Amino acid sequence: APRVGVLALQGDVREHTRVLAELGADVVPVRRPEELAKVQGLVLPGGESSVIDKLARAFGMQEPIRSAIAEGMPVYGTCAGLILLADRLADGIAGQQTFGGLDVTVRRNAFGGQVESFETELSVPAVGEPPVRATFIRAPVVEEVGPAAEAIAALPDGRVVGVRQGAVIGLSFHPELDAETRFHELFLASVQDA
Ligand code: GLN
Helix, strand or coil: CCEEEEECCCCCHHHHHHHHHHCCCEEEEECCHHHHCCCCEEEECCCCHHHHHHHHHHCCCHHHHHHHHHCCCCEEEECHHHHHHEEEECCCCCCCCCCCCEEEEEECCCCCCCCCEEEEEECCCCCCCCCEEEEEECCCEEEEECCCCEEEEECCCCCEEEEEECCEEEECCCHHHCCCCHHHHHHHHHHHHC
């Protein structure tokens, strides 16, 4: 079984871990560089990106994760995880940093105001039929997709909510909270290929 990690500094680590284990992966929490060195792929959970960023720097994880992404390790991020994978933030809080890996500009809390959370169905060719049930919670949106990245999911109004660049996948929504395993399967397939 592929050995994969979930970055376990903050966020919905347990939900991602459960899905990956159900799909047959050997899944471990990753908090330290020694733990990262032992996995073949990494999931960045949903949560609060500014907190994960601060903790990652405090735990000495920023550079190891950046290097792993640069070396081609498959990485899959949801919501806060997408924010952490963005090469550019439209509106990070002061001093907020990202790992990068996706040639995109992401805006945090893009659906703010009254309606902070919603569910919808998305048609996503990369995973096929049936449509994806997508849960958005204080979700980010991809404002600009650079030439190295590819949009894989969009809302009906055209706003991009899923991106892929090589073995890096980022989504605005939370498949780990729904009975939606196909993106985790794409991630595990990238791990097998790598
Ligand atoms: N708004 C959060 C952030 O900026 C993301 C929310 C989520 O992961 N559900 O990190």
